[in-house]
Amino acid sequence: MSAPAPPPAPPEDAPHPPPAPLPVTPTHADLLRVFAGVAMVGIGGGLPAHMRRAALGRAWMTELDFAESYTLAQLTPGPNAVNLAAMIGARLRGWTGALWAVVGVLTPGLIAMLAVTVVTLGLPGGLPAPLQSGLRGAACAALAVMLTAALPVLRVVGGLRGGWVLALATFAGIGLLRLDLLPVLAVVVGAGLILHRPRPEQPERP
């Protein structure tokens, strides 16, 4: 393109492009396909890590968007990975986006699980010993996958005022002391709200 041509003028009646909060917006079919793909590579867990890679890699979301959705998915009750799929889908395409993302993330596993269930629950005495051992090995690796998914969130937490203290207090209350979740939520989030309350004299945090 050596001869510089003037850029084509937009048609007179062209609507103003809406301000796009995200560089790329997926279609419903994209959501179904990508989340089914995430489910299939996410054998053994680690789904949030795969969703992060899928969403950030396609420029559907930023790192901060993802960290926010991830935290919200932890806060809403229920299975994290499905909640996260519903949230990402909803963020990108509203209610129907959430539906297609959830259907996508569940379908491959449902088919596989039902197939295995019909066979194994039919076995008298349950699974054979080598298969049990194999499943235990897989579970140990699944733990490692989950830990790698937690690291990006913990990095974000580390950058917040009081972040580590509040995260460790939550861990101690829920994980070690087995306290009820709601009182821990009230104390930790209450403390966080006080720590981070809007102050007019401060410049806004990015």
Next chain:
Amino acid sequence: MTDAGADWLDILLTFTRLGLISFGGANLAEIERVLVGQRHWITPGTLASGFALGQIMPGPNMLAMTHYGFAAGGWAGAAAATLGFYGPTALLSAAAALAWRRLLGWKWLPTIRSALLPFGGGVLLAGVLVLTRGSVQNVAGAVIAAAAFALLTRTRVNAALVVIGAAVLGALIGL
């Protein structure tokens, strides 16, 4: 199948409750209390093998709930358990995400986010602890978990391959 005749509506409501009281993953202790102890829908063996199967299924590892639902009430039970456990919470999540987006620009939003993130991180760590208790039962298991973590953080190897490799290793050494 300890009781293949459980009513699907009963299964739906029971699993809906289990989904709604699970935070940061599944509340396995409560699942055990209700499904094994209270309702006698599954045995402790079914609980354990279903959970392990969930770990190697594509998708969320709590697909074990579908397994438990099938044990409780056959195909209708599997459908009811899946719908009950995943449906209402997914709906809540989508609603939360949509409400969150409408609040953009509100001056308390960064505050709430900064308050919620450490809580989310802590719940996540607690979930890792519960999972550790459930899956790492001896030194060999800990070694497999540590090796998998090192592989996943230092190389670009596919996570599914790591999990399948660990399954083969577990079967070979009789973990």
